Amino acid sequence: MHGFDEMSSGPADSAPQTGPWYKELNRYHWFVLIVAALGWLFDTMDQQLFNLARVPALRELLAPGPGMSPNQADVEFYSGITTSIFLIGWATGGLGFGILGDRIGRAKTMMWTILLYSAFTGLSALSWDVWSFSFFRFLTGLGVGGEFAVGVSLVAEVMPIRARPFALGLLQALSAIGNISAAVISLVLTELEESNYVGSAWRTMFVIGAVPALLAILIRRNLKEPEQWQAINDDQLKKKLGSYGELFSSRWRKNAFVGLFLAFAGVVGLWGIGFFSFDLNRSVFKKTFEGEARQAGEAEKDRQFVLSLKSHPDWLDSEAGKTKPQPSQLLDLKPGVKTSEKIAEPIYATILALHGSKQEPTVEAILEKLKTPSDTKVPAPSAEMIGQYESYLAGDNQSGSADELSGHATRIKDRSKYITKRLGFWVAMTSVMLNLGAFFGIYFFTYVTHYIGRIPAFALSFVMAFFSTVMVFAYLTEFSQIFWMIPMMGFCQLALFGGYAIYFPELFPTYLRSTGTSFCYNVGRFVAALGPTALGVLTKYVFVDYPEPMRYAGVWMSGIFIIGLMALPFAPETKGKALPE
Numbered sequence: 001m002h003g004f005d006e007m008s009s010g011p012a013d014s015a016p017q018t019g020p021w022y023k024e025l026n027r028y029h030w031f032v033l034i035v036a037a038l039g040w041l042f043d044t045m046d047q048q049l050f051n052l053a054r055v056p057a058l059r060e061l062l063a064p065g066p067g068m069s070p071n072q073a074d075v076e077f078y079s080g081i082t083t084s085i086f087l088i089g090w091a092t093g094g095l096g097f098g099i100l101g102d103r104i105g106r107a108k109t110m111m112w113t114i115l116l117y118s119a120f121t122g123l124s125a126l127s128w129d130v131w132s133f134s135f136f137r138f139l140t141g142l143g144v145g146g147e148f149a150v151g152v153s154l155v156a157e158v159m160p161i162r163a164r165p166f167a168l169g170l171l172q173a174l175s176a177i178g179n180i181s182a183a184v185i186s187l188v189l190t191e192l193e194e195s196n197y198v199g200s201a202w203r204t205m206f207v208i209g210a211v212p213a214l215l216a217i218l219i220r221r222n223l224k225e226p227e228q229w230q231a232i233n234d235d236q237l238k239k240k241l242g243s244y245g246e247l248f249s250s251r252w253r254k255n256a257f258v259g260l261f262l263a264f265a266g267v268v269g270l271w272g273i274g275f276f277s278f279d280l281n282r283s284v285f286k287k288t289f290e291g292e293a294r295q296a297g298e299a300e301k302d303r304q305f306v307l308s309l310k311s312h313p314d315w316l317d318s319e320a321g322k323t324k325p326q327p328s329q330l331l332d333l334k335p336g337v338k339t340s341e342k343i344a345e346p347i348y349a350t351i352l353a354l355h356g357s358k359q360e361p362t363v364e365a366i367l368e369k370l371k372t373p374s375d376t377k378v379p380a381p382s383a384e385m386i387g388q389y390e391s392y393l394a395g396d397n398q399s400g401s402a403d404e405l406s407g408h409a410t411r412i413k414d415r416s417k418y419i420t421k422r423l424g425f426w427v428a429m430t431s432v433m434l435n436l437g438a439f440f441g442i443y444f445f446t447y448v449t450h451y452i453g454r455i456p457a458f459a460l461s462f463v464m465a466f467f468s469t470v471m472v473f474a475y476l477t478e479f480s481q482i483f484w485m486i487p488m489m490g491f492c493q494l495a496l497f498g499g500y501a502i503y504f505p506e507l508f509p510t511y512l513r514s515t516g517t518s519f520c521y522n523v524g525r526f527v528a529a530l531g532p533t534a535l536g537v538l539t540k541y542v543f544v545d546y547p548e549p550m551r552y553a554g555v556w557m558s559g560i561f562i563i564g565l566m567a568l569p570f571a572p573e574t575k576g577k578a579l580p581e
Contacts, residue, residue, distance in 0.1 A: 021163040029167075032158045035215070036151040037171045039114055041178035042212030043147045046121045048182035049209050050086060050137060051275050052431060053202035054079055055282070056424075060200070061130050076550070078130050079279065080537070084530065085134040087271060089141025091525035097146025098518020099244075102511060106154040106226060109146065109514070115213055116143030122210030125203040145525070148501075149518035156505035157226035157513070161578055165502045169446025172501035176439035176494065183431035190424040194417075201424075247512055247519065255507035258571045259520025262458065262503075265564030266496035267525055269465055273557050274434070274493045277472055280550050281430045281482060282423055288479045289419045290331055298415060299331040299344075303392065305408035306330070306348055310366070310393070312402060313355050320406040327352070329416040333392070341385075343392050346370060363393050430482055437490030442498030444491065453575040454503050455568055461499060462568075464492035466561040473554030496564070506574040513579075 025033070058078050062070035093113070101109040120139040127133035152168055159167045185208055189201040247256055293299070315321045330344040350369050351361040359365055370389055371380060381389070449457040468489040476485050500521060508516030 021166040024160040024163045029158060033155060033167055033171065036155050037174045038215055039110055039147055040151050040171055041174050042215065043117060043144055044175040045178035045182045046117055046140065046209045047144060048179040048431060049185065049205050051278060052182060052186040052428060053205050054082065055279065056202040057127065057133060058130060061127060061133055082130065082134045082137055083271065086137040086141045087525045089138035090145035091522045092145065093142030094145030094149060094518045094522025098149045098515045098522065101150035101153060101514030106150045106514065107224065109150045110154065113143045113146035113150065114215055118210045118213035121206050125206040145522050148521055149514050152501050152505050153514045153517055154226060156579060157510065165450060166446055168501045169443055169498050172498045173439050173442040176435040176442065179435040180432050183428040186428040187425060190421065194421050244515065247516055252508055252512060252516060254570065255572065256516055256519050258567055259504050259507055260523055261567035262564050263500055263520050265462065265561050266500065268560045269469065270493050273469055273554050274489060276550065276554065277486065277489065278427050278430055280473065280554065282427050283548060284477060285423055285426045285479065286419065287335060289422055291335060293415060294331055299333045301408060302330045302344055302412060303333065305405065305412065306344065308405050309351055310361050312405060313361050315402050315405045316355050318402065320409065325409055325412040329412050343388055347389060347392060366393065430486055433482055433486040434490035437487030438494030441491035441495035445495040445498035446502065449499065449502060449575065453573050454499065455571055455573050458499050459565060459568055461492065461495040462561045462564040465496060466558055468492040469558040470555050473551050503574065506579060509580045
């Protein structure tokens with residue numbers, strides 16, 4: 001970048017103090033802001049690629065065999081586990097790179113964090129089971145966690161005082177563009193997978209996530225360390241660079257713990273609840289799409305397939321029968337609200353089991369096997385359920401020929417494929433909706449804090465985040481609601497993260513800024529890592545007998561935002577103040 005060497009890497013003292021904030025920036029200011037914003041944008045893109053690829057990846061990695069579907073409860077449980085492991089890596093990397101940001105410099109550390117998260121995002125495509133997937137996500141998290149603290153410290157120290165909160169708000173707002181980019185990548189690759197142009201969309205998504213490594217070259221060649229950091233010449237002060245001992249034994253300790261609790265509430269709220277709205281919406285969308293098929297008579301056709309198969313079990317030994325539909329692909333005559341209330345799936349699975357054990361699938365044999373589940377942890381069906389099984393099986397035992405069975409099987413598999421494709425599209429669109437709201441929410445915080453201060457802006461944002469999250473998990477039941485409920489939740493939840501980018505660098509002096517910011521933003525992730533796991537446990541065990549367990553778990557966990565409110569009385573107001581030295 002010709003001419004940058006002659007420009008200051010610190011705040012412009014002679015910048016105009018009136019007019020738009022961006023008029024105060026020179027070329028080098030813009031360069032720093034663009035590079036830092038791109039680093040964080042690509043960082044959040046990699047985060048969101050994980051959120052979008054998580055369920056498809058786990059369905060493949062947990063599948064008991066090719067073309068088979070894993071247990072949905074296992075997918076939801078391991079979704080929480082893998083997300084928690086990712087957050088632990090994020091927190092670990094954040095702490096380590098936060099120290100390096102103060103000791104070796106912001107620019108050098110940013111380069112290494114970008115290389116790390118890019119490389120291991122790409123390697124995630126090679127996962128062969130759930131634990132290798134988790135391992136690669138942990139290593140990716142190391143780089144993801146380190147980038148934020150050094151990026152915001154760099155921008156905070158380079159920008160003019162009046163422009164600082166606006167520049168930091170813009171940096172954080174652009175993270176939403178990274179998330180939207182991930183959604184677009186997901187949409188395109190899902191379509192390409194459907195057209196057989198790529199073998200596995202989720203694996204290809206992670207390969208694309210390695211591209212940001214190229215940004216490290218630009219950082220290495222042109223980015224300078226801030227003048228404030230370079231000006232630390234005192235030998236005694238140099239010994240305190242990036243020192244947690246200094247952070248906790250000085251007056252900065254209170255600021256560190258205030259920031260920790262503020263970040264903890266927002267991180268759990270977003271990663272432990274908000275991003276799982278994708279999975280909640282997947283359930284809402286699936287019910288919608290299956291409802292459309294049911295209205296078109298597809299469920300009754302599925303029943304005819306089951307009755308015909310009961311009469312002609314030898315079809316399963318034919319060439320067509322070797323590619324039979326999976327039990328989970330069948331529709332019930334009426335929408336089941338719980339797994340335990342499904343009718344078609346267990347009957348079909350029982351027929352397959354009887355055929356595998358060389359038993360004739362008579363009505364009596366099917367009912368007898370259904371009455372005594374092979375899994376001792378599953379309770380025997382009630383008399384009412386047995387009556388529904390009998391009603392479903394009542395029909396013409398001679399209905400359908402082998403050709404008709406093959407036609408039914410093809411129809412069921414094609415329908416399932418079509419619904420899966422639509423689910424992928426609309427889950428990605430959910431991400432777009434959430435991040436459109438996030439972009440404006442982050443900028444909302446930037447301008448609100450400019451007028452009313454940091455603490456009132458945080459208080460307003462925590463209250464909005466609480467009510468919007470409860471609203472989504474309690475009341476989002478219709479397809480059309482994603483177009484306003486999800487953006488509203490994104491606006492409210494992500495507004496907090498605009499506050500973190502602005503507020504945390506203002507809490508610490510230059511020699512502890514990266515370390516302190518990283519402590520606030522990342523130590524909370526160690527505790528926050530329990531959030532996704534807690535959601536998984538609540539879903540699988542506590543609320544398992546409720547119609548939609550994730551709803552109740554999400555509403556219950558929304559109380560986490562209250563912790564952020566409780567920390568605010570102890571937080572210092574920093575509006576309009578210079579960065580501490």
